[in-house]
Amino acid sequence: MATIVQFENVGLRYGSGPETLSDVSFSLQSGTFYFLTGASGAGKTSLLRLIYLAQRPSRGIIRLFGEDAVVLPRARMPGFRRRIGVVFQDFRLVPHLTAAENVALPLRIAGLPAGEIDTAVREMLAWVGLGPRADARPATLSGGEQQRVAIARAVINRPDILVADEPTGNVDPDMADRLMHLFGSLGNLGTTVVVATHDLHLLTRVPGARMMQLDDGRLLDPTGILRNPPPQSPSPPLVTA
Ligand SMILES: Nc1ncnc2c1ncn2[C@@H]1O[C@H](COP(=O)(O)OP(=O)(O)OP(=O)(O)O)[C@@H](O)[C@H]1O
Numbered sequence: 001m002a003t004i005v006q007f008e009n010v011g012l013r014y015g016s017g018p019e020t021l022s023d024v025s026f027s028l029q030s031g032t033f034y035f036l037t038g039a040s041g042a043g044k045t046s047l048l049r050l051i052y053l054a055q056r057p058s059r060g061i062i063r064l065f066g067e068d069a070v071v072l073p074r075a076r077m078p079g080f081r082r083r084i085g086v087v088f089q090d091f092r093l094v095p096h097l098t099a100a101e102n103v104a105l106p107l108r109i110a111g112l113p114a115g116e117i118d119t120a121v122r123e124m125l126a127w128v129g130l131g132p133r134a135d136a137r138p139a140t141l142s143g144g145e146q147q148r149v150a151i152a153r154a155v156i157n158r159p160d161i162l163v164a165d166e167p168t169g170n171v172d173p174d175m176a177d178r179l180m181h182l183f184g185s186l187g188n189l190g191t192t193v194v195v196a197t198h199d200l201h202l203l204t205r206v207p208g209a210r211m212m213q214l215d216d217g218r219l220l221d222p223t224g225i226l227r228n229p230p231p232q233s234p235s236p237p238l239v240t241a
């Protein structure tokens with residue numbers, strides 16, 4: 001198994017405020033599934049943004065695919081970013097494109113022939129249960145449907161790393177299970193998956209997943225890695241009083 005992402009003593013400070021992330025060190029292996037947990041404000045989104053190169057650290061070392069990502073020349077950024085699929089908390093679908101056109105975007109950018117793109121997009125939309133909504137624009141989709149389009153777009157070109165910020169926040173428990181299964185199968189195909197979530201129930205859903213826990217900007221295990229998730233437990237009630 002190769003090391004795909006490596007952080008050494010990474011710190012992140014926004015402006016002149018206190019450090020949002022401090023002394024964060026860990027490494028992520030290919031084909032492994034990681035949950036990133038922590039209270040609201042602990043720094044999960046910030047850590048993901050460092051991984052997908054939307055943010056530079058204030059200090060420390062970040063290596064992606066074996067290369068120093070902090071000093072990566074601007075011209076090489078697009079090549080790196082193509083290897084990283086991102087599911088944003090707020091979806092970021094292109095509003096004037098249909099669901100199918102949104103999902104097709106990474107393949108169009110990669111220059112695949114139209115016929116191949118159409119087949120791949122149809123299969124992916126069917127997989128996330130949106131076959132009949134292929135021609136719908138984002139504004140006419142529910143939050144959960146938009147989230148599934150965002151997930152389909154992030155995984156369609158089989159990225160080396162998939163980073164997902166609360167990817168099940170808007171879907172029901174059945175769909176959350178299916179999406180975790182999809183993410184888990186990507187791991188089996190060699191993709192490194194990092195899912196930030198508040199939903200501790202999800203942690204029981206991916207056998208063999210590892211867990212990273214942030215507490216006020218610090219990884220709880222100072223060596224950075226990692227514990228197995230808690231054993232499988234029954235689903236919580238869908239409705240609470
Ligand atoms: N662009 C920014 N400028 C200034 N402060 C920021 C910025 N982005 C995040 N922060 C601050 O950094 C801290 C960590 O935020 P972050 O969004 O990474 O946490 P989180 O664990 O993802 O939270 P949540 O679970 O609520 O999404 C918070 O105090 C937040 O206010």
